[in-house]
Amino acid sequence: MPRRRTRARLPIAVMAALAVTSTTASAGTPAAAAPAAGPDRPTIRYTEYGIPHIIASDWEGLGTGYGYAAAKDNVCTLADTYLMVDAQRSRYLGPDGRASPGQNQNTTTNLNSDLYFQRLKDDRVVERLLDLPAPDGPEPEVRETVRGYVRGYNRYLAETGASGITDPACKGAAWVRPITELDVYRHAHAEIIMGGADALLDGQVNAVPPGTSAASASAGNTSPAKPSKPVKPAKPEEVAKGIRAALEANRRDSMGSNALAVGSQGVSGGTGMLLANPHFPWQGKNRMWQSHLTIPGKLNVSGASLLGLPAVNIGHNDDVVWSHTVATVAPFGLFDVQVDPLNPTAYLVDGAWERMTSQRVSVDVRNADGSLGKVTRTLWSTRYGPVTTSIMGYPLPWVVSAHVVRDPNRDNLRALNTWFGLDRARDVHDVVDVLETTQGVPFFNTVAADRAGNALYANIQAVPNITDEHARACLTETGKLLFHQTVPGSNAPPVSILDGKRSACDWPDDPDAAAPGLLDPHVQPRLIRSDFVGNANDSPWLANPEQPLSYPRVMGDTAAPRSLRTQELILTARKRIDGTDGLPGRGFTPETMGRLLFSDNSRAADLTLDATVKACRDVPFGLVLVDGNLVDVREACPVLAAWKSHDFTADSRGSWLFAHYWAYLSGGKRLGDLPWKVPFDPKSPVHTPNSLDSGNSAVRDALARAVLALRKAGVPLNAQLSDVQRITRAGEQIPIHGSLGELGVLNVITPGQVDGKFDVTFGSSFVQQVRFTADGPPEAYSVTAYSQSADPTSPHHADQTRLFAASGWVTGRFTEEQIAASPELRTKVLD
Incomplete structure (x- = not known):
């Protein structure tokens, strides 16, 4: 279990006031320095740009405040997400609409998305994980917070009703409904597995044996199978090249991030410092949302999370600041299983034939005339996992063999424990301890700095247990070409294709790993320095060029070209610490960190x-x-x-x-x-x-x-x-600076088509920099590029977007005194 050392930071006088005050302030009413109702009643204090500071006496109360505030800003985005994980998009929005189950936007149809999530529901994947005690299942604090989150979300919805929602995206929609705790856990699980969803979802729900096609029907009647054309197996070189190209294209067009941690040798006027610069979508379920969460004596953390996850995923507490970047670890692995040419749903393992498991999955579908029908598919699985016939659109024909998926995160709800642990870490050593003991990070690096002046890079996550020795023994010919990335400069992750004919080639269980089939976290790369470490979505090799890292090949490449963005991050750090970048002085300050990022x-x-x-x-x-x-x-x-x-x-x-x-x-x-x-x-x-x-x-x-x-x-x-x-x-055109990461620009902005209109699709989202000093509160500055609310009628739909356009920052309010000093302080007490 992660260490749970905590200490109170609220002044004693303020804590006493919280315990005895009984005055209630309504929403929109100026508030006093301390919360009006005391810690037994969740209180939301809004400061500039609609940033909520949520305080409560326990975890359930904290979740209640978070759920209410999140729904107030983004109820339509959240309701749409719950519709997705409930496999109901086709019922309400039609089967041909677009869904975004993974890292990117609108990558599949509503029908395919529903079939994918209905399969997870039928398998009771999330329910089984919830039945496990901690640390395999959610810790008590997580369960209590989620329970409160549901209460807060549903309270907001009860106050407004679907017809009272101001966002036209879901105003009056029949699919806006109260939620359950299971909805929240299903959403969390969807975020944890999203690294593999884009690549493999379509291939899994459309996988059918040779000679048939995906069966579908209305009113529960399965349509007859149709013969398919025979496909000649491709050469290993062709398959590896095709998969690599598909993965590279996806990596260029998907989420990414920069993170730079600076230690005591690189900070001017302080000890540790960090720049968090995640590049996430500007629309949909992967928007980030900022909050400040406090339970006096237990928790005081500020930052942002993926919308609807009631914890801080990227942020800081009194002593530690951290961020995540998308890693080069493949968030899935493949197995090649030999099939019986006369019975392609039988496959060979250790010289004996095994039968694939068939599973009929049905979802409701709205027909063109408004009536409801049903689509049913038969999906196939093996001992290793489900069969897939494509990866990022590249075909993997089911002919003499079939490709099978194993996802290291399918049985992972531990990530919730990870983030709750990071929220309470006291130094970078605590961060490492949390990462190792939970092993819940799904496909991210972690970069952190602490008050003592340490800078940490760690790629400790849920990784397939494919040691170099295991890879040599078990990779197929195609797998060898793909895994080792023999093409110089490839930025595709090292995807494994293992020999499914041998049971010994399955991912072994390691006694030091947090779950079966995962790589020992202690052999995963980490680096602590006093100058700087960073990552811009390349492999761990050059977290700091003065100390190149080595690690199992499954974690990424070494001695290979770095991206232009990685080069820019390293050069920016070196020049600032050396004082050779043309700015005054040496070492990072909040002013120079901000200027260097937004110099574009x-x-x-x-x-x-x-x-x-x-x-x-x-x-x-x-x-x-x-x-x-x-x-x-x-x-x-x-x-x-x-x-x-x-x-x-x-x-x-x-x-x-x-x-x-x-x-x-x-x-x-x-x-x-x-x-x-x-x-x-x-x-x-x-x-x-x-x-x-x-x-x-x-x-x-x-x-x-x-x-x-x-x-x-x-x-x-x-x-x-x-x-x-x-x-x-809302009709206002706001110029946005920055550009593509391929240009070596740190402030990544990617324009594209959104609902038929030219817009920013993803890029810099929640940007934060935090500096620690020897004593005193953290100095924090942030900006949420797309603002807090997706609702175009909200006053916080574009305010931070304008600030971002002007290269401005929101000054963080972390202490009670700082919150009380806000000229825009407003309080909402949840009775």
């Missing part, structure tokens, strides 16, 4: 802009023939040459042109495959590859395609970024 500098431009301008000027007559078009690029040359700042700030000119050029130059390629004169050198991993070959035709052609694309779109080549990269909030 592009590492890609640092490396290639001069060569690109030269290539542009060297084009004969300025004319390039690409894709059947003769493009005059001469106008682009002075635009790029004038863009000397290399940044993606709102007023930058030339950045939009460069972003399009870089997309054409690098699209679908790995960093090492670009036309560099100096290739990657593992002895100089932060500075190689470099020196773009300006004479390479790929450079000229990419520039011409970018010029052509902007002209067709009617966008001037020298357009300001603020003219083209905006987000609409």
